[in-house]
Amino acid sequence: xxxxxxxxxxxxxxxxxxxxxxxxxxxxxxxxxxxxxxxxxxxxxxxxxxxxxxxxxxxxxxxxxxxxxxxxxxxxxxxxxxxxxxxxxxxxxxxxxxxxxxxxxxxxxxxxxxxxxxxxxxxxxxxxxxxxxxxxxxxxxxxxxxxxxxxxxxxxxxxxxxxxxxxxxx
Amino acid sequence: xxxxxxxxxxxxxxxxxxxxxxxxxxxxxxxxxxxxxxxxxxxxxxxxxxxxxxxxx
Numbered sequence: 600x601x602x603x604x605x606x607x608x609x610x611x612x613x614x615x616x617x618x619x620x621x622x623x624x625x626x627x628x629x630x631x632x633x634x635x636x637x638x639x640x641x642x643x644x645x646x647x648x649x650x651x652x653x654x655x656x657x658x659x660x661x662x663x664x665x666x667x668x669x670x671x672x673x674x675x676x677x678x679x680x681x682x683x684x685x686x687x688x689x690x691x692x693x694x695x696x697x698x699x700x701x702x703x704x705x706x707x708x709x710x711x712x713x714x715x716x717x718x719x720x721x722x723x724x725x726x727x728x729x730x731x732x733x734x735x736x737x738x739x740x741x742x743x744x745x746x747x748x749x750x751x752x753x754x755x756x757x758x759x760x761x762x763x764x765x766x767x768x769x
Numbered sequence: 770x771x772x773x774x775x776x777x778x779x780x781x782x783x784x785x786x787x788x789x790x791x792x793x794x795x796x797x798x799x800x801x802x803x804x805x806x807x808x809x810x811x812x813x814x815x816x817x818x819x820x821x822x823x824x825x826x
Contacts, residue, residue, distance in 0.1 A: 686791045757788035 603677035611674045618666035623744040625659040630737035636712075637730045639722035646716050652733070653713035656706055664699045671695060684762030691750045698743045705736055 603611065629652055636648040671691065675682045683689055712729055715721060721730070758766070 686788060690791070690794065755788070755790050757791055758785075760785075763785060 600676040602679060608674070608678055611670055611677060615667060615670035615674050618663045618670055619744070619748070622660060622663035622667050623741065623748070625655055625663060626737055626740045626744065629655050629660065630734065630741065633730070633734040633737050636716075636721070637727075637734050639730075642720060642722065645721050649709070649716035649721070650713045653709050656702075656709050660702065661706065664695075664702055668695050668699050681762065681765065684759055684765055685754070686757035686759060687750045687753075687755050689759070691747050694743050694747050694750075698740060701736070702740070705733075709733065 602608075632648040632652045632655075636645050636652070639645050672682065674680075675688050675692075680688055682692065708729060712721075712726065712733065715726060719725070
């Protein structure tokens with residue numbers, strides 16, 4: 600892919616940062632709701648927490664994660680950094696791809712808990728393992744997003760064989 | 770501050786070997802994957818996705 604003109608590159612980078620920051624913020628909100636649901640102190644809070652988590656997932660987290668992945672790939676392909684020339688870009692791609700795949704797999708669990716919470720009382724030990732799983736998923740997602748953010752900012756050294764070939768040819 | 774090369778990238782003075790941070794991260798990721806796999810296989814995970822715990826939705 601040809602290197603993008605500066606204006607297009609900046610637009611792609613802006614969209615990438617926006618979607619990544621939006622993803623992280625939405626997951627933080629999801630974690631707060633998941634912890635409230637896990638604590639189960641107030642029936643009304645728990646009953647509204649899981650449907651809210653389902654809405655946040657479907658309308659914010661999933662679109663933002665896909666947007667972050669796509670704009671990240673576009674930004675790397677359209678700049679001299681490339682997609683497979685630097686280890687930090689590959690690491691960021693792997694962490695983002697795995698996080699997005701796990702998120703898409705777990706949307707069914709969130710939807711299930713939203714239906715459960717609307718119909719039966721979710722407190723004490725009821726559905727405790729699923730409630731713990733949702734809170735743990737959100738915490739793990741935040742760790743993954745902190746790692747990808749740090750990789751993007753620090754850009755640790757290391758050029759792959761493809762990167763060395765590109766420098767030698769170019 | 771590193772000096773950008775002709776392609777606008779920071780000059781990379783690292784030797785043509787896999788950097789240590791990549792090797793360490795790879796080992797940690799493999800260990801984490803193994804741990805999750807073992808927990809799932811032994812049934813000590815977070816209880817699977819849709820257990821019939823209490824009542825039905």
